[in-house]
Amino acid sequence: MSRLATTQLTRPEGIIDLSIGQPDASLLPTSIFDANNIDAPSLAYGAPAGDGRFREAMGHWLTEHCGTQVKGEALLITNGSSNAIDMICTRFSRAGDTVLVEEPTYFIALKQFTDHGLNVVPVAMDDNGLEPEALATAIEQYQPAFIYSIPSFHNPTGIDQPLPRRQQLVAIAKQHQCLLVADEVYPLLDYDKEPAAPLASLDADAPVLSIGTFSKILAPGLRLGWLQGSPDLIDQLSSSGLISSGGGLSPVTSALVRPLLINGHLSQHLAQLRHTLKERRDTLVNALHRHCGDRLQFNLPHGGYFLWAHTQADIDTQKLLPKAKAEGVGYLPGAACYTHTNKTNAMRLCFAFYDKEELALAGERLGAILN
Secondary structure, three states, X not given: OXXXXXXXXXXXOOOEEOOOOOOOHHHOOHHHOOHHHOOHHHHOOEOOOOOHXXXXXXXHHHHHHHOOOOOHXXXXXXXXXXXXXXXXXXXXXXXXXXXXXXOOOOHHHHHHHHHOOOEEEEEOEEOOEEOHHHHHHHHHHHOOOEEEEOOOOOOOOOOOOOHHHHHHHHHHHHHHOOEEEEEOOOHHHEOOOOOOOOHHXXXXXXXXXXXXXXXXXXXXXXXXXEEEOOHHHHHHHHOOHHHHHHEEOXXXXXXXXXXXXXXXXXXXXHHHHHHHHHHXXXXXXXXXXXXXXXXXXXXXXXXXXXXXXXXOOOOOHHHHHHHHHHOOEEOXXXXXXXXXXXXXXXXXXXXXXXXXXXHHHHHHHHHHHHO
């Protein structure tokens, strides 16, 4: 039998690793897919911006779930959110350019920006997300290629930007004509209210691209996502060499998902997923309160996958990690989410990959090592 791993679903033995930021196998709805939905057009080179039937269905589905109209022609289909970020870097920046990011931010995005040779400049956050005055100052100082922000259930902090803050950021991008890239992979996982409208929907004249993906709401193995933006931005992306060579992205996967948008199966799955994730969040939060007390501080996230926690100021979570793993629990050290920082007492905890029993045990183990 081959020793090569088949997927990333393989769990590490003897450890509950809360650094893993994906859904576990029990949350992947295999029964709702039907391979018979694939027809001949789905097996051909795709249209540049993606299959028109799928984009139309996506537009109707997003309009229903996000409370604002999203047209199919405003969408470009991608191979997930990381592919979207890579396409944006390729099309709208060159090595040596500057990109402004929140700090902390998504650690994989930081790696992608570095891979493209970009100069990453952090901008301060407050309790409502990216700080507008600091952003405007940084734009004037650095003349960036683009701004990168995670407005909904921020990875890693869990902060959900209120509408006035989102409007401020879009207005600043418009004023300075600086591209704002909104990585919006979690808004549909809001546990308590209707999802926020994509930033790209707030002002049709502002240079904004919103990134979405099915990786967190359906299945990461689909490698299927989308970009939403103005016709000009969508045209610039769809005329790239990548798409000109191979046609639109993911036509077969789009064919698998399109019926789920139309028949309601994805909406039903999403409702159950939100319920399950909220239960898992509550289980982990209760376990941390019970076993860690005031040795671990955190705010309650109201959606998404992650809890952002801080230990006592003198505890370095990077140095503590080997001890934690030896006790059977893992996490993502907060330092991975910063550009250059001495802030070492943070950790990102994901509650999507393990069930409630395992999350309760993880909280107990964290408490033991912090004691």
